[in-house]
Amino acid sequence: xxxxxxxxxxxxxQMGQEVILRCVPISNHLYFYWYRQILGQxxxxxxxxxxxxxxxxxxxxDDQFSVERPDGSNFTLKIRSTKLEDxxxxxxxxxxxSNTEAFFGQGTRLTVV
Amino acid sequence: AQKVTQAQTEISVVEKEDVTLDxxxxxxxxxxxxxxxxxxxxxxxxxxxxxxxxxxxxxxxGRYSWxxxxxxxxxxxxxxxxxVVDSAVYFCALTENSGYSTLTFGKGTMLLVSP
Numbered sequence: 001x002x003x004x005x006x007x008x009x010x011x012x013x014q015m016g017q018e019v020i021l022r023c024v025p026i027s028n029h030l031y032f033y034w035y036r037q038i039l040g041q042x043x044x045x046x047x048x049x050x051x052x053x054x055x056x057x058x059x060x061x062d063d064q065f066s067v068e069r070p071d072g073s074n075f076t077l078k079i080r081s082t083k084l085e086d087x088x089x090x091x092x093x094x095x096x097x098s099n100t101e102a103f104f105g106q107g108t109r110l111t112v113v
Numbered sequence: 114a115q116k117v118t119q120a121q122t123e124i125s126v127v128e129k130e131d132v133t134l135d136x137x138x139x140x141x142x143x144x145x146x147x148x149x150x151x152x153x154x155x156x157x158x159x160x161x162x163x164x165x166x167x168x169x170x171x172x173x174x175g176r177y178s179w180x181x182x183x184x185x186x187x188x189x190x191x192x193x194x195x196x197v198v199d200s201a202v203y204f205c206a207l208t209e210n211s212g213y214s215t216l217t218f219g220k221g222t223m224l225l226v227s228p
Contacts, residue, residue, distance in 0.1 A: 031214055043158070043204060043218040056215050091158060098214050099146050099165075104158035 002026045006092050006105035013082055021077045021108045023092030032075045033093040082112045115140045117207050119219035126195050134190045134222045136205030144210035147188045152202040195226045
């Protein structure tokens with residue numbers, strides 16, 4: 001069964017460092033998303049990506065964040081200068097069309113120390 | 114703005130009990146979509162169901178059933194004869210037709226099923 005794959009599963013980084021979280025969405029999907037979940041809290045939307053550009057972003061998605069689809073399969077989230085409060089589980093998701101169910105990856109746990 | 118409220122933070126039941134997880138939503142759109150996701154202890158988010166605002170029929174899938182009531186803006190989820198493997202955090206979510214399918218999640222309900 002096709003699935004969304006995220007790497008790495010866990011990343012520890014020092015404050016101020018740049019990190020890139022990687023995702024391989026389901027191959028025929030057109031809509032891609034990043035969400036985050038701070039430990040014990042709800043899942044929050046960061047950004048959606050369609051047709052090679054950002055279609056929506058939340059207020060959390062400020063200038064330190066960027067997304068890219070560098071080739072036909074990968075979808076990345078870059079955090080330029082990490083802060084302690086960026087520590088969270090980051091989920092990538094994809095869907096094949098608008099307003100249908102999004103399928104989530106297993107998440108990348110980011111720990112900023 | 115859209116909002117999803119899951120008032121139950123944590124529910125504990127004994128195996129074989131039935132349990133209902135509540136979800137109340139707010140939206141200005143007349144067309145919207147409601148979802149339930151399960152997050153087991155391993156952390157991934159597992160899709161359970163999607164329902165559009167024009168379909169108020171209740172749905173049953175095995176031990177799971179969903180009750181959508183537009184009049185009360187609720188989309189409740191019932192697990193019949195709960196099992197230990199049902200222990201997880203359950204999230205209700207909403208997306209409006211005007212968006213790009215971005216999900217607004219509730220805070221989740223942690224369900225603990227003990228043997």
